[in-house]
Amino acid sequence: MPEPTRKRVTDIGPPHYEQFLPPAIKENYGKWLYHEFVKPGVLMHVSESGAKLFTVRAGGSRLMSIQKIRMICDLADKYCGGYLRFTSRHNIEFMFTDPTQIDPLIADLAKIGHPVGGTGRSITSIVHTQGWVHCHSAATDASGIVKSVMDGVIEHFTHSDLPAKCRIALACCLNMCGAVHCSDIAILGIHRRPPKIDHANLKKTCEIPNVSASCPTAAIRPGTVDGMPSVVVEEDRCMFCANCYTVCPSMKLNDPLNDGVSIWVGGKVSNARHEPMFSKLAIPYLPNNPPRWPEVTDAIINIINVWKGHARKNERLGEWIERIGWPRFFQMTGIQFEKLHIDDFKHAGLTFKRSAHLMF
Amino acid sequence: MADKLPPTPKLDELEKGPWPSFVSEIKMAAKSSLASQDLLGLLERSYNEKIGHWKHGGIVGVLGYGGGVIGRYCDLPAEFPNVSHFHTVRVNQPAGWYYKTDALRKICDIWEKRGSGLTNMHGSTGDIILLGTRTDELEPIFAELTAIGFDLGGSGSDVRTPSCCLGKSRCEWACYDTMALTHDLTQSFQDELHRPAFPYKFKFKMSGCPNDCVASVARADISIIGTWRDNIRVNQDAVLEYTKNGLNIQKEVIAFCPGKCMEWDGKQLDIDNSTCRRCMHCINVMPKALRPGKDTGATVLIGSKAPIIEGALLSSVLIPFWKPVAPYTDLKDLMGRIWEIWCEEGKNRERIGEFIQRMGMGNFLETIGVEPIPEMVAHPRENPYVFYEEYLVEDDEEEGQDKN
Ligand code: SF4
Ligand code: SF4
Ligand code: SF4
Ligand code: SF4
Numbered sequence: 001m002p003e004p005t006r007k008r009v010t011d012i013g014p015p016h017y018e019q020f021l022p023p024a025i026k027e028n029y030g031k032w033l034y035h036e037f038v039k040p041g042v043l044m045h046v047s048e049s050g051a052k053l054f055t056v057r058a059g060g061s062r063l064m065s066i067q068k069i070r071m072i073c074d075l076a077d078k079y080c081g082g083y084l085r086f087t088s089r090h091n092i093e094f095m096f097t098d099p100t101q102i103d104p105l106i107a108d109l110a111k112i113g114h115p116v117g118g119t120g121r122s123i124t125s126i127v128h129t130q131g132w133v134h135c136h137s138a139a140t141d142a143s144g145i146v147k148s149v150m151d152g153v154i155e156h157f158t159h160s161d162l163p164a165k166c167r168i169a170l171a172c173c174l175n176m177c178g179a180v181h182c183s184d185i186a187i188l189g190i191h192r193r194p195p196k197i198d199h200a201n202l203k204k205t206c207e208i209p210n211v212s213a214s215c216p217t218a219a220i221r222p223g224t225v226d227g228m229p230s231v232v233v234e235e236d237r238c239m240f241c242a243n244c245y246t247v248c249p250s251m252k253l254n255d256p257l258n259d260g261v262s263i264w265v266g267g268k269v270s271n272a273r274h275e276p277m278f279s280k281l282a283i284p285y286l287p288n289n290p291p292r293w294p295e296v297t298d299a300i301i302n303i304i305n306v307w308k309g310h311a312r313k314n315e316r317l318g319e320w321i322e323r324i325g326w327p328r329f330f331q332m333t334g335i336q337f338e339k340l341h342i343d344d345f346k347h348a349g350l351t352f353k354r355s356a357h358l359m360f
Numbered sequence: 361m362a363d364k365l366p367p368t369p370k371l372d373e374l375e376k377g378p379w380p381s382f383v384s385e386i387k388m389a390a391k392s393s394l395a396s397q398d399l400l401g402l403l404e405r406s407y408n409e410k411i412g413h414w415k416h417g418g419i420v421g422v423l424g425y426g427g428g429v430i431g432r433y434c435d436l437p438a439e440f441p442n443v444s445h446f447h448t449v450r451v452n453q454p455a456g457w458y459y460k461t462d463a464l465r466k467i468c469d470i471w472e473k474r475g476s477g478l479t480n481m482h483g484s485t486g487d488i489i490l491l492g493t494r495t496d497e498l499e500p501i502f503a504e505l506t507a508i509g510f511d512l513g514g515s516g517s518d519v520r521t522p523s524c525c526l527g528k529s530r531c532e533w534a535c536y537d538t539m540a541l542t543h544d545l546t547q548s549f550q551d552e553l554h555r556p557a558f559p560y561k562f563k564f565k566m567s568g569c570p571n572d573c574v575a576s577v578a579r580a581d582i583s584i585i586g587t588w589r590d591n592i593r594v595n596q597d598a599v600l601e602y603t604k605n606g607l608n609i610q611k612e613v614i615a616f617c618p619g620k621c622m623e624w625d626g627k628q629l630d631i632d633n634s635t636c637r638r639c640m641h642c643i644n645v646m647p648k649a650l651r652p653g654k655d656t657g658a659t660v661l662i663g664s665k666a667p668i669i670e671g672a673l674l675s676s677v678l679i680p681f682w683k684p685v686a687p688y689t690d691l692k693d694l695m696g697r698i699w700e701i702w703c704e705e706g707k708n709r710e711r712i713g714e715f716i717q718r719m720g721m722g723n724f725l726e727t728i729g730v731e732p733i734p735e736m737v738a739h740p741r742e743n744p745y746v747f748y749e750e751y752l753v754e755d756d757e758e759e760g761q762d763k764n
Contacts, residue, residue, distance in 0.1 A: 009506040010424055011550040014452040017529075017539050020460050025529050032532035034648045045530055053530065063382040063491070065389040065396075066468035066477045073461035084464075085526070086457040086481050088574050095530075113380050129484065132406035133382075133399070134432060134448065134491060136414040141406065143382040144374055151377030176666035178484030182578035182674070214709075216669050243669055249416045256410035269578050271570035271585075272641040273616045276577045276674055290407040291373040314616055314645070346671060 022083035024053050024097050040160050041116035042102055055095045056105055058114040059125050059150070059157060062090040063133065063143055071112050079105045089125045089167075091118055120160035123153050123304075128170040129177045131189075136249075137242055138172040139189030139259040140288050146170055148292040149187070152301050163311035163320070166304065167268070174241050182267035184317040185300055186279045192258040194219075194238040198250035199230040206248035214247045239345070261286045261296050265303060265329075266318030274319050280326075282333075284340040299335075306332050325359050365390055366401035370408060389477035395492050396476045398442040402434060413440075420447055420495050422502040426556040428512025429498060445494040446476070449501060450487040450513035452546065452553075455539040456526045457482065466508045474501050484579075485563065486523030487513035511550075517709075518556035519549045524566035525573040527586075533643065534568030535586030535656035536684045542566050544688060549695075558699065559706035559715070569652065570640045576661075576675070581712045582695070583661040583675040584684075590653035591633040592642070598649035599629045613642050657683045660691070662698075663713030673713040676721075680735040697728040720747075 018026070028047035035045045043055040072092055076084040079101050085093045092114070094105055106116050118124035126149065129135065131142030149168065156162055169180035172189035180186040202211070211231050212220040219237035223230060231251075233244075244251040263286065267279030282303065286295045303317070310332065311320035321329045330337045343351045365387065374383045386403070389396035402413055417431035430448040437444035451467070467488065471477060476492035483489040493501065502512065513521035522545050525531065527538030545564055546553070552562075565576030568586040576583035603609055609624045618639050621632040629649075631642075643650040660682050661675035682691070698712065701724070706715045716724045725732050734740075 008423070008503075010511075011554060012506055012509070012511045013547045013550055014454050014511060014543070015463070015509045017455040017458055017543060020454055020458040020463065021529060022458075025458075030528040030534075030537070032528075032530060034532055034651075036648075045532070055530070059380060060481065061380040061382045061385060062480050062482075063385050064479050064481050065385040066471055066479065067388040067391070068385055069464055069468050069479065069481070073464055076461050082461045084459055084461065086459075088457075088482075088486070088523070088525070090481065092481075113384070115378060115380075127484065132403060132412040132414075134414060134446065135412065136416050136432075138412045138414075141403075141412075144407070147374050147377070147379055147381060147383075150379035154378045157379075171666075174666075175668050179575070179579040179664075179666040179672075181666060181672045182575065214669075241668065246668075254411050259410065267578075269572050269575040271572060271577075271637075271639045272644055273618055273639060275618075276572075278672060278674070288410045290410065291370040313612055314641075 058092045058109050060090045060092050117158040121162045122160045123156040123166045126168045129172050131172040139191050142172045145293045148297050152297045164316045182269045186264040188262045190262050191240040191253040193255045194235045195251040199225045202230045202250040205250050211248045214243045260288050266321050368404040393477045394442040398440040402440045425554045427515040427518045446492040449490040452513040452521050455542040470504045485520050487521045514553045516556040517558045517560050519552040520563045522546050522564035527568040536658050538566040538568045560709045584658045586658050587638045588653035588656045590655040593651040595649050602646050665711045665713050670714050677736045701727045
């Protein structure tokens with residue numbers, strides 16, 4: 001083998017974060033005393049030393065071009081000495097010590113189309129997955145719904161006007177890259193038709209035992225179809241999880257006629273007040289209606305408005321529902337309760353109402 | 361190239377409205393990228409047909425690594441040749457997602473030359489996502505990334521890129537140094553991160569306090585959540601100040617306290633710390649008056665995951681209180697023991713949480729050498745089907761007989 005000309009560098013890991021910390025952060029690392037909301041999207045952190053740090057939080061789309069990143073870098077150079085950070089929810093944060101810079105920065109951000117907000121009792125950017133932009137599994141698009149929903153609820157991003165914070169997340173299939181299942185509102189792409197099996201190619205592309213083993217409900221068994229070794233699916237056992245499709249491309253679940261979106265509510269991850277909770281099914285199916293998914297946007301705005309109108313201050317959506325009860329949630333939101341709302345998978349009984357504690 | 365953008369009447373609708381538009385982002389990238397041009401056309405087609413046009417990823421990557429690149433191919437390569445390959449490169453983010461602009465610009469330059477010019481800042485796991493390139497660009501991208509000090513993140517059945525909240529860098533509530541721990545674990549587990557050898561993925565997420573800003577309890581196989589053991593620090597003057605400024609302590613704080621451990625007589629706030637659940641609510645509402653205690657550390661929880669395959673799980677307590685002290689040898693040793701049994705007995709695509717459910721938490725704890733303690737359960741078992749492990753036989757009253 002020829003000698004490599006340059007030693008190949010591997011396993012260096014990420015750069016050390018310290019070189020990227022703004023000086024004011026480095027100096028006050030671990031010394032922060034408290035913070036205040038200056039106005040929506042603007043935080044002030046105060047250190048034991050008395051130093052003050054201002055943070056301006058701008059909403060971002062998760063899908064970003066290098067051209068936009070460069071514009072954002074220009075602003076960070078202009079206002080923040082070349083430092084910036086991103087949040088876990090695709091927001092961009094600019095930090096500096098001079099409060100007179102806040103408004104000029106916000107004006108410059110507006111020029112490149114980025115609103116400021118997402119702090120306090122607000123809706124912040126929606127975390128989401130790839131959708132039709134990049135994934136084979138997607139039952140819906142991600143970026144398009146997110147954009148439409150955020151356009152519809154933007155007043156709650158730019159104002160801190162809700163009972164509590166509201167975390168919205170979207171996953172375009174049950175794989176839930178990014179795990180949306182503990183969100184105040186989760187938008188979930190769903191398939192509703194059993195796999196369409198490509199019998200001619202299945203044997204070539206997949207291991208038949210693996211395909212049958214992949215099914216959590218044992219709906220798949222080996223079988224011969226048209227003289228070809230393949231698999232057969234017992235359709236009424238299928239719960240459309242797409243596990244089989246993940247292990248075998250010849251088990252296609254995607255189907256434009258039946259794919260769509262379900263809406264889940266009342267989850268949270270924070271320990272504040274109530275323990276972390278899973279989101280629960282509110283709406284079993286809404287159609288894929290690109291480009292703006294009006295049914296999905298309307299449903300979400302409705303839920304937010306009802307919650308906003310009735311919850312006590314500090315009550316997250318799920319905490320409010322727990323206080324008023326699910327029957328009243330369905331009644332107040334006008335969402336129809338139906339058979340599909342009742343769990344029928346493992347441990348379903350734990351979700352039944354097992355007492356006479358009812359409100360009338 | 362700009363004048364060659366395909367017509368996209370559906371997508372154009374998504375350039376309207378106040379929220380930043382991903383369509384505008386793709387169009388911006390399309391000015392200098394044929395791949396982004398084709399992506400626009402392909403996506404418009406998906407919007408018309410209500411179906412995606414991507415195939416399963418094939419195995420692509422860089423030499424010596426088993427993860428870090430997600431292979432992606434379009435199912436209409438003849439019509440959209442510039443996205444026939446559209447692989448994703450995961451780049452391990454610096455802890456806390458802080459950057460200097462010169463570092464970001466260098467990444468942009470590499471991606472302008474060798475990819476679509478589209479990114480996700482950031483992906484769900486935390487990596488910088490470089491979205492869309494060709495197989496033959498992967499090695500050059502990797503070489504250029506390492507030359508500017510960046511490396512690939514995890515994908516597949518390996519340690520996924522650990523991520524954390526910004527912790528002590530800007531949050532007064534951080535009970536341990538999340539960024540230091542995250543960076544250390546990432547560096548220590550480079551081999552596990554780059555060379556998949558597990559039954560399935562394994563995620564670490566570090567949150568500095570029980571507010572859990574990175575959702576570790578729902579999304580990480582190991583969730584490390586900051587907490588404290590001593591008393592909440594109270595500044596009574598500042599409490600009074602809040603009430604003077606209109607805070608209704610009874611309604612907004614005490615009524616929500618899950619420990620029912622607070623009392624307010626109009627002058628003095630009393631907290632019975634022995635039944636405080638470290639939930640953070642009162643501190644969140646009065647950040648100037650209340651602070652976590654001084655004896656800080658973290659709760660280590662294990663096993664959360666999304667529904668696939670056997671149903672969603674939240675993480676559950678493994679170590680109620682852990683003092684994170686660099687180089688964190690105790691935690692790393694424990695990880696070694698966990699991975700050993702999981703690699704040996706875990707099924708393909710079985711997350712650690714599902715594995716624990718299958719083998720039983722009690723058995724799992726025994727194998728990894730951790731004592732069972734009541735903090736690990738919400739309550740003891742309700743069901744009487746107990747797998748007792750020993751029984752006495754008539755002629756051997758002295759000792760128990762192991763039924764195995
Ligand atoms: S949630 Fe499903 S469809 Fe969406 S990116 Fe993840 S695997 Fe793909
Ligand atoms: S989609 Fe899920 S339930 Fe249906 S056949 Fe495939 S693996 Fe089984
Ligand atoms: S998890 Fe706690 S310490 Fe970390 S950023 Fe959130 S509030 Fe601060
Ligand atoms: S942290 Fe939570 S449980 Fe403890 S006193 Fe405050 S509100 Fe009550």
